[in-house]
Amino acid sequence: MIAMACVVGFLTGAVPSGRPLGVEVVRFAVAALLASAVAFAVLIITGWAVGAWSFGAGIQLSAAMLLVSATLWLTLSPPQGGSVSGVSFFTLTWILIVGSLIVWRFSEDVIRDWGSARRTRIELEESYRLTSRVNELLAAAGREWFGIYGGVVEQHVAHPIRELRRRSVELDNAGLADAIDRLVDDIMRPLAQILHPVSVRAGIIASVQRMDRRLTPVASGAIRGLDAAGLLLDDDVRLQVYRRIRRLRPVFFGGTITVTQTTDTVMFDARPVLAAPSLDPVQRLAGLRIDSDGILHAPRPGQEDVASPALTRARTSISLWRNLSTPPVVSVRLAVLIAILTVPGQWYGPSPTLVNATFTWDGLIGAGIGALVTIAAAYLIAVVPWSRRGTGGPLWTITAWVLIGLVSGLCGLAVARTLDPLDFTAAAALSIVARGVIRFALIGLLHQLARGYAARARSDADQTRSQLDDARRMRSALLAEADATERFVAESLHRTVQGRLAAIALLLRLDRRQEALVELADTCEVTIPLMEGELTALSPERRQAVPSVVPAWLGMTLIDRVDWVQVEELSPSLAYDLHRVVDECLVNAARHGSATSMEIHITQDVRRLTLHCQDNGSGGAISHRVGLGSQLFAETCDVYGGTWQLLPSASGTEFTMTAVLTHVTSR
Structure with a gap:
C-alpha cells in the first residue's frame, strides 16, 4: 500500500523538484505510516457509528485511509502545492475509494445473503421436483412393488402349496401336516422377515449379516459402532437401503459388501454381484443414488436428502425502484460515517486558489462544524415518518439524500468562503456544493439499493428455508407412510396364507383329512388367485379402467x-x-x-x-x-x-x- 501511495503521489505531482528521490521516498513512507495511524484512529472513533468492524473490513479501510491520507498530505505539503490536474485526479480517486468502501462496508452481507438465498432456492426447486405430485411418484413405485409381490406370491406361496396339493395323495395326515409345517418354517417365516424387516432398525450391517450369508459386510469399527447406535443412517433411509441390498444377487458362491462413509454419504459397494436393478421411485425419494461404478450412495443424517444438481435458472430481475423504499430510507450511521471520512473535502477544493491552501485549524474546525450540521440534518430527516416507515416511496428516498448532500455542500461552501473570502468564483462555489450532493446522494442511494437488495435476499432465504424444511418433513412423513402401507399389504398377504396353512395342518393332526384337503384346494383355487387378482387390481393402470x-x-x-x-x-x-x-x-x-x-x-x-x-x-x-x-x-x-x-x-x-x-x- 505504501508503494501504491508513492505511485499516486508521483502522479499527482506531490514530489517537488530539486530534492533527491531517496529523500522524497523516505519522507513519503514516513507520511504514509503516520496516515495509517490516523486512519486507524478514525476507525476507532467512528466505530460506534457503524457497529463493530470486522477484522478484514478494518484492515482494508485502514489501508485505504493510508492511501488517501498520505496522498492528501503529500499533495498539500509542497510549498508550491500540487497542480490543478493532480488535485482533481486525487479528488476523483479519493471519492471513488472512500465511497466504494463505505458502500461495501454497509452492504457486505448482500453477496453472502443472496448466494445463500440462491442456493436455498435451488435446493428447494430440486426437492420440489422430486416430491411434486408425490402420489404419482409413489404410484410408479407401487407398480414395481406389486410386481415384486406377484413374484413372491407365485414363487414362495403358490408354487409350494400347489406342489403340496399334488403330493397330498402320496402322504398320510402326519406327513402332509409335517410338510405344511416345514413350508411355514422354511418359507413363510423367512418371507415374513423379508416383508417385515424389523431387524433393520438395529442396524443395516447386522441386518445384512442375518439376511444373506453370501454377502459378507466389510466395515470399520467406527462405522459398525455408528450403525449399531442408529447414527449411520436415518430410519427411513436405512430401510430403503435394506430393501435395495435384498435384491442383490452375488455371483458364484458369495461376495462382500464394503461400507464406507464420507462427510455427507454412506457408500455400499457390493462385489461381485449380478447386474443390479435400478432404484425405484421411493428409493430415489429417500436420497439413494448409484454412481457410474455401481456403488450405492445413501445420505448421512442431517445431510442433503436428495442430490441437488446444478439447475439452469433465469436471472432474477431486480426492482431497483422498489429497493429504494426499504425502511428506514435514511441511515444516520451512514451519514455520520460519510461526514467524518469526508471532512477534508470541506476545505479542499479544485479552484486554483484553494489548491494552494494549507492546513489550518480554522479550516478543520469549520469542516467539523459543517459535518455536525450535516449529521443533525440527516437525523432530522431520518425521524420523519416517511423515512422511518418507507411510506414516502422511492422519490422521497432520493429527495432525502439529496437534501442531506445539499446541506453538506452548503456547509462546505461556507467553509471555503471563510478561507478565501476575496478570490472565490461561482464555478468553485458550484463545484463545492455539487461535490457535497454527490458524496451523500450517490453513496446514500447506492447503500439504500444494497440494503433493499440484501433485505429481499434475506427474506427470500428465510422463506425458502422454511419451505424446504416443510418439504423435507413431508418427505420423511411420506417415506414412513409408504413403508406403513407396504407393511399393511404384506401383513395381510402373510396372515391370509399362513393362517390357512396353520388351520390345514391342525385339521390333519385331528384326522379330519377331508376337510383339510377341501381347505387346501380352496387355498390353491380361490385364495391364491384372489390375491394375485387383487395385486393386479390395485395397480394404477387397473384403477383407471375399473x-x-x-x-x-x-x-x-x-x-x-x-x-x-x-x-x-x-x-x-x-x-x-x-x-x-x-x-x-x-x-x-x-x-x-x-x-x-x-x-x-x-x-x-x-x-x-x-x-x-x-x-x-x-x-x-x-x-x-x-x-x-x-x-x-x-x-x-x-x-x-x-x-x-x-x-x-x-x-x-x-x-x-x-x-x-x-x-x-x-x-
Missing part, C-alpha cells in the same frame, strides 16, 4: 351409491381421481379405524360436487397431517378448487371432498 376395488384382505364391504357413468360423462379425469380417493379412504378406514363397511355417495348443487365416504370405524377427527392420503386429497382439491374434511359422525367417521364445477368442466 371402479373402486375392495381387496378381500381389507375385510371391508363397500356400498357404492355413486352413479359413476354420470361422473364419467361430467369429467373422465374427475372420475379417475375420485376412484383414487375412494380407494385411499377404504385403506385408511380399515387400517386406522378398524372399519368393516363403507358407504359412498355424491351430492351436487349448482356450484359444487361433493363426495361422501361414511364408514363404521372408530377413527376420530384427523387434521390435515402430511401423509400419502392427505397429500392425495390436497392435490385433488388443488386441481378442482375444493376442500376435504375427515370428521367423526354418529355411526363412525365421515370423509367429504368437494370439487368446484367450474374447475371440473374446464378439465
Whole structure:
C-alpha cells in the first residue's frame, strides 16, 4: 500500500523538484505510516457509528485511509502545492475509494445473503421436483412393488402349496401336516422377515449379516459402532437401503459388501454381484443414488436428502425502484460515517486558489462544524415518518439524500468562503456544493439499493428455508407412510396364507383329512388367485379402467351409491381421481379405524360436487397431517378448487371432498 501511495503521489505531482528521490521516498513512507495511524484512529472513533468492524473490513479501510491520507498530505505539503490536474485526479480517486468502501462496508452481507438465498432456492426447486405430485411418484413405485409381490406370491406361496396339493395323495395326515409345517418354517417365516424387516432398525450391517450369508459386510469399527447406535443412517433411509441390498444377487458362491462413509454419504459397494436393478421411485425419494461404478450412495443424517444438481435458472430481475423504499430510507450511521471520512473535502477544493491552501485549524474546525450540521440534518430527516416507515416511496428516498448532500455542500461552501473570502468564483462555489450532493446522494442511494437488495435476499432465504424444511418433513412423513402401507399389504398377504396353512395342518393332526384337503384346494383355487387378482387390481393402470376395488384382505364391504357413468360423462379425469380417493379412504378406514363397511355417495348443487365416504370405524377427527392420503386429497382439491374434511359422525367417521364445477368442466 505504501508503494501504491508513492505511485499516486508521483502522479499527482506531490514530489517537488530539486530534492533527491531517496529523500522524497523516505519522507513519503514516513507520511504514509503516520496516515495509517490516523486512519486507524478514525476507525476507532467512528466505530460506534457503524457497529463493530470486522477484522478484514478494518484492515482494508485502514489501508485505504493510508492511501488517501498520505496522498492528501503529500499533495498539500509542497510549498508550491500540487497542480490543478493532480488535485482533481486525487479528488476523483479519493471519492471513488472512500465511497466504494463505505458502500461495501454497509452492504457486505448482500453477496453472502443472496448466494445463500440462491442456493436455498435451488435446493428447494430440486426437492420440489422430486416430491411434486408425490402420489404419482409413489404410484410408479407401487407398480414395481406389486410386481415384486406377484413374484413372491407365485414363487414362495403358490408354487409350494400347489406342489403340496399334488403330493397330498402320496402322504398320510402326519406327513402332509409335517410338510405344511416345514413350508411355514422354511418359507413363510423367512418371507415374513423379508416383508417385515424389523431387524433393520438395529442396524443395516447386522441386518445384512442375518439376511444373506453370501454377502459378507466389510466395515470399520467406527462405522459398525455408528450403525449399531442408529447414527449411520436415518430410519427411513436405512430401510430403503435394506430393501435395495435384498435384491442383490452375488455371483458364484458369495461376495462382500464394503461400507464406507464420507462427510455427507454412506457408500455400499457390493462385489461381485449380478447386474443390479435400478432404484425405484421411493428409493430415489429417500436420497439413494448409484454412481457410474455401481456403488450405492445413501445420505448421512442431517445431510442433503436428495442430490441437488446444478439447475439452469433465469436471472432474477431486480426492482431497483422498489429497493429504494426499504425502511428506514435514511441511515444516520451512514451519514455520520460519510461526514467524518469526508471532512477534508470541506476545505479542499479544485479552484486554483484553494489548491494552494494549507492546513489550518480554522479550516478543520469549520469542516467539523459543517459535518455536525450535516449529521443533525440527516437525523432530522431520518425521524420523519416517511423515512422511518418507507411510506414516502422511492422519490422521497432520493429527495432525502439529496437534501442531506445539499446541506453538506452548503456547509462546505461556507467553509471555503471563510478561507478565501476575496478570490472565490461561482464555478468553485458550484463545484463545492455539487461535490457535497454527490458524496451523500450517490453513496446514500447506492447503500439504500444494497440494503433493499440484501433485505429481499434475506427474506427470500428465510422463506425458502422454511419451505424446504416443510418439504423435507413431508418427505420423511411420506417415506414412513409408504413403508406403513407396504407393511399393511404384506401383513395381510402373510396372515391370509399362513393362517390357512396353520388351520390345514391342525385339521390333519385331528384326522379330519377331508376337510383339510377341501381347505387346501380352496387355498390353491380361490385364495391364491384372489390375491394375485387383487395385486393386479390395485395397480394404477387397473384403477383407471375399473371402479373402486375392495381387496378381500381389507375385510371391508363397500356400498357404492355413486352413479359413476354420470361422473364419467361430467369429467373422465374427475372420475379417475375420485376412484383414487375412494380407494385411499377404504385403506385408511380399515387400517386406522378398524372399519368393516363403507358407504359412498355424491351430492351436487349448482356450484359444487361433493363426495361422501361414511364408514363404521372408530377413527376420530384427523387434521390435515402430511401423509400419502392427505397429500392425495390436497392435490385433488388443488386441481378442482375444493376442500376435504375427515370428521367423526354418529355411526363412525365421515370423509367429504368437494370439487368446484367450474374447475371440473374446464378439465
